[in-house]
Amino acid sequence: MKVIVIESEAYKKIVQKIEWIYSYIKKREKENATLQANPSEVWLNDQDAAAILRVSKRTMQRLRSNGEITYSIRGNKVWYTLAEVKRLLSGRVVRNDKQEGGKP
Template identity: 55%
Template sequence: MKVITIDSEAYKVLVRKIDRVFNYIKEQKEKDAVPPPDPSEIWIGNEEAAGILEISQRTLQRLRSNGEVTYSIRGGKIRYTLQEIQRLIVGRVVASKYKQEADLLQAHQKYQERKKGNQKK
């Protein structure tokens, strides 16, 4: 094994350069980081909501009729926010396997990917 010696001042300069490169990379990563979507801004359709909640669309209609779920009608289609779906789960109005917000967002993303895959065929 060879031993390489370096002047103390040169070593300090090298360490400062490495620190600057590290900080630059860290700053770029923070700039590129995409914040997670806000569940109150994501609207999903009746079919997707029923799928996430693992209930029938008729049960979802019953929840709407009883005023247990907040919804919106746009263009003749019923829409719910992911936040409202999460409220149903957390409030135990509906039992579901999705307990965390991240799980709910992931389920929404998977549904969107499946939907896109079906449209391409």
């Protein structure tokens, strides 16, 4: 068996990097678990929902006012379920049903 000797500072840096990689992987696993969870149980704040829908916060307010999206207010913050955001997203898809030879 070979013995490798390194300075203690170099060893500490290696250990720190390994710990950082470990925490990064754990964080990603947690995020993936959240995304794979039941969409009706995952709550998004106003900013995250707007980012998914690619609209402004003002548009989110208009959607709430018009009753186009259901929401909850907790602690002076607006929350939406992931299922509701997905429903709204799929409802706003514009299909291109152009026929060949037809007018655009």
